[in-house]
Amino acid sequence: MSLHASNSPAPSHVIGDAKGATQRMLLMGNQACAWAALAAGVRVVAGYPGTPSSEVVDTIAQLHRQGIAQGVHVEWSDNEKAALEVLAGASLAGARCLFTCKQMGLNVASDALMSLNYVGIKGGLVLYVADDPGPISSQTEQDTRRYASFAKVPVLDPASPEQLADMVTQAFDVSEKYGAPVIVRPTTRVCHATTFFDVPQQTHAKDPSGFERNSKWVIFPKRAYEAHAEVNERLVHISDELGESGNPIQNVASDASVSAPKLGIVFGGVSSAYACEALRILRQKAQAARRLLPPYKTMQVASPFPFPKKKAAQFLSGLSDVIVFEELDHVIEDSLLQVVGSQHLKANIHGKLDHTTQERGENSTDDCLARLAKFLGVEGLVESASAPKDAAPSAGPTAQANLESQADLKPPMRPPVLCAGCPHRGSFYAVKKALGRRTPAVWCGDIGCYTLGNAKPLDAVDTCLCMGGGITMAQGFATADPQKKALAFVGDSTFFASGMTGIANAVYNQHDITVFVLDNSTTAMTGGQPHPGTGQTLMGPKSAPIQIARVLRALGVRCITQANPLYLSQSVQAAKIALDFDGPSAVIFKAPCAQYVKREPACVVDPQRCIGCRVCITTIGCPAISMRADGTCVQIDANQCTGCGLCTDVCPHQALSTACRERGVIPFKDERSIDTASDPRVFVEDGEVR
Ligand code: SF4
Ligand code: SF4
The missing domain is CATH 3.40.50.970 (Thiamin diphosphate (ThDP)-binding fold, Pyr/PP domains)
Known part of the structure; x- marks a missing residue:
């Protein structure tokens, strides 16, 4: 009950x-x-x-x-x-x-x-x-x-x-x-x-x-x-x-007088829901049009491996044609073909392999509807479904034009970008500044929010392969293309997931790379989960956070610098030291994710100072900054701005200010961020921290 x-x-x-x-x-x-x-x-x-x-x-x-x-x-x-x-x-x-x-x-x-x-x-x-x-x-x-x-x-x-x-x-x-x-x-x-x-x-x-x-x-x-x-x-x-127990077969015969079904429809996963919904719509349309669908059988393959061969053979028996709806690979289709071959059955199997269904991506009810109508020989039912709109007596030229223009109204493309106030923006920009325009470099990205550093104006990701792969790929670039600086960017969670072995390899084989650990103290892209660097566990008690700097040191990295990426000058300085080091080096850019901090008051624009040069837009590209309609000055979207203060370091005319910078405090300072504004920490070779 x-x-x-x-x-x-x-x-x-x-x-x-x-x-x-x-x-x-x-x-x-x-x-x-x-x-x-x-x-x-x-x-x-x-x-x-x-x-x-x-x-x-x-x-x-x-x-x-x-x-x-x-x-x-x-x-x-x-x-x-x-x-x-x-x-x-x-x-x-x-x-x-x-x-x-x-x-x-x-x-x-x-x-x-x-x-x-x-x-x-x-x-x-x-x-x-x-x-x-x-x-x-x-x-x-x-x-x-x-x-x-x-x-x-x-x-x-x-x-x-x-x-x-x-x-x-x-x-x-x-x-x-x-x-x-x-x-x-x-x-x-x-x-x-x-x-x-x-x-x-x-x-x-x-x-x-x-x-x-x-x-x-x-x-x-x-x-x-x-x-x-x-x-x-x-x-x-x-x-x-x-x-x-788990792969139901259904017989659907519209007309009891006809012989056994010759057509079969097989689906798996969420495509089962799409196909069943499409069949329900088709049956409704057929009823409304006083037509009959040909009889057919359906089968949901709920356990694709090990494939239910006996059940499938029973289903396929007597069928001439079968259509298969599944997403990603043609797994069910392959298995049905095997059953047909091994049992000497006559059914023709249609699906991804003969392009009867979509070869990749997601299926949908609309897509299944169109393909099923064709498979069942009732395309007219689907075409007539859209006819009432087009053929409605009341739909004169204006109404028709409205319908067409509405159909054209697609939402604009909004490519994903780093959030306003995201510290990664400062990290990428600082590395660019540290390198200058003349130093060629390969920017190896990794899996996480920071992959979005590839968007303009930062344009700071050349490769992205797999978790932790940027660190080891950079070693390949350092070996095969030593004229370019080999840079690797990795997040704190990814560092622990699969970055450490790559760093050990760089130290062991003395690859001349610089690893930038973008430490925002969370697994941001998947919803802010904790990791060993946070010390927070799901069971409650907090363990001691594992310090990335200490791990790097223990792995043998002999040049490690740290900076708060929301402060440009110290970040550029930290990057320059590491980039100039001969051998594996690392920079820890540490500031908390903008989604998990209490916001500071929004940035303020001084219209007397702003000359509309757009430097703040074309360098860091914070989505909270845009030009005013008259083009004379920028404006700040206070709903997006976190008051991080990075843009105040970028504007050459001191036209931007934030409350925290005015007060001389570090934005978002909490237990997870480090006080590096006045104390950039550098560890080089001899173990000294200065
Ligand atoms: S302070 Fe500047 S950089 Fe930071 S979120 Fe606001 S507008 Fe963007
Ligand atoms: S705020 Fe500064 S950088 Fe941005 S447009 Fe105005 S003067 Fe240029």
Whole structure:
């Protein structure tokens, strides 16, 4: 039984024990995953932030703080590999475990995953890996379903937040039953879609049974050979179990007198929702037009690996043509082709491979509607759908022109830019000033907000590869193109995630690079998560922050400078010292993220001094500064301006001022920022700090 709130606007989906007291909540898919894992008794949760997956760990941490999630341990690990290895240990101790990351995070964790699947697990281990078709916030459109088949790990592919919650529960059970990790792979729209759920008022982690020694936990080559057979065998059983229970087939016959369907429609993930909605619209249109759709069958592939071959063969039997809707790779399509070939079936499979459906990016209801109308031979229904607007008797030339002009009204493109008051702006500009116009350089960027330094006028990112990759790429440039200065920019969270090994390599091999650590004391791009440099943990107690300067020193970097990037002169000075150093050097630009500080009063323009030269706009490009309509002077958008004061250092005519600069105080000074305005700290060779 579930509690039904009287003001609830929608029927809800129950998470957890339906017999206990529940409360109704509007949850996004990621939050539903968190609740489902807690209701399943998850004991240890670890991950690394990455859109679109981050809210899972954030939600569990919040519920733990509120005392709702009892007995759970939750952490942001310093990278995905570390997170999965923490969970591998906890699982072997019998704890139910949840791992979260975005699709590319699985690349980092893959070293552990590939072996762990052979070693096996004890407590249920679910990997929540969110894919990003589009992509909306990623460097690639890689498909986690491919990773699942590569690693021979089962994967579930939800179409909605409700299915997602059910699949997380199911994944824990399957994982424990077969001793294997299980992946749940939602895509962005499922992660971020919201619906109502009835959730338990409190959750309790299951007590782990404890670790027991077993030779199978040690993966020697001989054991790996045996384990491979076990992996293959369990996949057959999982295919049968999931294939039967989780891949629904539906027959849709419009006219009972016609023979069995010859057409099949297969979908997976969120495309299932788009295709079903498109079919509902088509049926409505057919009814309105007094036409019949040809009979067809549908199948949702909810467990793409191991592929439900028997269920698929049953579905394909007797069909002549099948269309497949899925996002990212042609995973289902490939598997259907295999079934057709191995079973000598007659069905023609259409999808990404023959360009019947979109080969990349996101699907949509509109796109599915057009393609399904064509596939079912009723294109006219879709064309006539737009006809009423065009053919409406009341739509004269003016009305028609209005309709057309409205259709042309697309929102203007707004490329992403660094926020007003973002300290990264000062960091990039200071390095430019330190280099001067004549020194050629390669600017290696990395993953984080600072990638936005590539936008004009800063124009300060030449490359961006992967987490921490800028530091090691710079070493390649220093080797192959030594005439140019090799610069690497890395954020504080990325530094801990995967920057340190690259720095060790630079020191070891004495690559002449300068690393700029843009330390804003948070993982800003994914929503402000803590990391080892902040000392804040999700479990409450604060540990001692790991000092980046000390890490650099311990790794053997012999020239380290620090500056507050909102102060131009000290930042230029810090950059010059490091750039002039022969060998690996580093600059720590430290000031807190503009999103997490109390704002200072906005910048003020003195119209008597401002001559409209635009230097403040064309150098740092703060979005809070724009020209007045008459072109005589700049103006400040007080809603955006944080009062950081950087622009006051840029204006050659002293036309800009901020309250904090007037008072001689450091903007946003809090425990996370360093007082470097009057005390630039430099460490060079002999260990002296001066
Ligand atoms: S003080 Fe200047 S640089 Fe800082 S946010 Fe305001 S306008 Fe932008
Ligand atoms: S504020 Fe200064 S830099 Fe900006 S346009 Fe006016 S005079 Fe030029």
